[in-house]
Amino acid sequence: MPKVLAPLLKKEILDLLRDPKILIGMIVLPAVLYPVMGAAMRASMTAAGRAALQLPVAVLDLDRSFESEIIVSSLSESGEVITLEVEPDKALDKALEMEAGALVVIPEGFGECLRAGKRSPIEIHVFFESGGFSTQMFAGRLESAIESASKIISAYLVSLTSNVDPEVILNPLELDYSSVFRGEVLDVPPQALAGALMGQMTTTPIVAMLVLMFAMQIAATSVAVEKEERTLETLLTLPASRRNILLAKLVGSAFVASLGSVGVMAGLWYYLKMMNVAFESQPFEGLVTISSKDLALLAVALMAANMLALTLAIILAVFAENVRSAQALVGNLYILIFIPAFMLMFADIETLPVAAKYVLIAVPFTHLALATQHITWGEYTMYAVNVLYLFVWSAASMLLADRIFSSEKILTARIRWGWKRRTRGNEIK
Amino acid sequence: MASEQAVFVAKLTKSYGKIRALRGLSFRIEKGEIYGLIGPNGAGKTTTLRILATLIQPDSGEARVFGYDVVKNANRVRAIISYLPEEAGAYRNLSGLEYLKFMASFYATDESSLQEMVEEGISISGLEGRIRDKVKTYSQGMKRRLALARTLMVQPKLAILDEPTSGLDVIHAHHVRSVIKRYVEDRGLTVLLSSHNMLEVETLCDRVGLLHKGNLVEEGPPEELKRKHRAANLEEVFVEVTAIA
Ligand SMILES: Nc1ncnc2c1ncn2[C@@H]1O[C@H](COP(=O)(O)OP(=O)(O)OP(=O)(O)O)[C@@H](O)[C@H]1O
């Protein structure tokens, strides 16, 4: 390592990390924001869930048959039930008055109708009083209670007319699913595996995008701030080669960006965990375990894309006069990262229209998304092609950055925005 | 091929688009001299200094610092010069002390010489009481003093100073001038500076070059120029020459 690289690197990292905009805005805040969001959502959902459980169901049973009893008892099992003793036309008002969440009306002749072999009507009114999440959860609870009542009635009706076990008639198939993944037979239902794969194939690109965005913002800042604060001219006349100055900027911003990414990912992970707890869903983690080899390959692909993103950001920032316009300029690059990531998140590239496919393939960042897919499917040759393409782009853009840094372009290059005419004559600096 | 001639500039031209900033400028500075470039706004002073500091490249002509070509041997030149830009900032989030240490690390050969440079820098800046504070808390003039201190403390062979004392109060401007004088006498430093302060140029510079529209229109020791133009001070020379030219 050349002697001058160490102080250059130290300066980059210190100056960036001590910048409140970066330290608070890009590292601390995101790391804190997601957990706080997760905790808040969890608290509100738990409250909503509790409210949904406490909400009673009003029942007006006009039949009082064996069949209607099945419905009432199934409802009682899922929560509180209020049995109404009023005229049918008063039932709705009464239920509302008693602050029930729903009214179930079982008409006269309900059981008889079923036994005669006909479908029988039943009225269910759900009240949208407070609205929001708890109504949704309440409606779900109500539906599953009715569903299980309906199953019991089915079994009962079957037993009236046939000797076959009602279980067999209602559920004749004994299902034995397994999933074949990357040539291995896994004892896992395909829906679950598909869900897990989907999760992996959507979260990986999103995390990768976050990492790249951070890195680009920070790299652009590290160049633009030198212009804004008028430190660039001094820096460029120091006895340090321009290549080392560029290298320090690349490595320094990559380092600071990785701190930011770790913060965001830790926050995001905690947020998702909170959400899982709140929804009481089972995450499929561990179902498709990423091997450490695949993880290392992922890291290499991410590094290649990151190098390219950093270098492009630095090149763009050279054309900006201050940090703000540098960050705005770099924002335009997000399109190149977002569009391929989102398009490939749900669709296979082969299924896209031909024109779109070739445009996408030309964009280097597409190959990061493709590389993650190829890792998932174990197609390592294709993965290597993707990573190679990324590295070729990185090397080319580094050469360009090196050219710009060693010429006077780094001081004099400008891009002007808007329709304002170029002011001729007395432009200084 | 090192040479004892500190600065050699011949037929230098530089354009920014349609603006011709330098139009065949030539001058020389001997080792140990203090040479002052004066001239109206837009005359090309900063452009000349930037070329010599390896920041921008001339369109044609030649510029050498101690024999090294500023374009072909830029890295060699950077090792022996120290440049103070017209507007120089310092890293906001570093302290003055950290900034001086950062700058010294490029020139010092070992820990003790680094320490020496930093001590020297602190004393030149006159920021003893505030040196551990962040640069963003400094006033404009304090930042200028810090920038000046880092330019001089590294003991270059040639110091290139673009309006060194602009924005400094009288005391500090005087202090800086005496430091420059001392460095030239004790260490054989060569100085190329630009200035709008005629009094400063008259008292500090061995020779003066008057730049006008990208060309040197007058050159010589201040005393000689005053005699030649029968002027009481440099300001009168300046006004007379630029009015005719
Ligand atoms: N980056 C630039 N782009 C376009 N024109 C420039 C640029 N820098 C300088 N110029 C032009 O070059 C000419 C010389 O400018 P320079 O900065 O060298 O003048 P100067 O003598 O230092 O002036 P001052 O006393 O105002 O500092 C001016 O006409 C200026 O407008």
Ligand SMILES: [Mg+2]
């Ligand atoms: Mg100037």
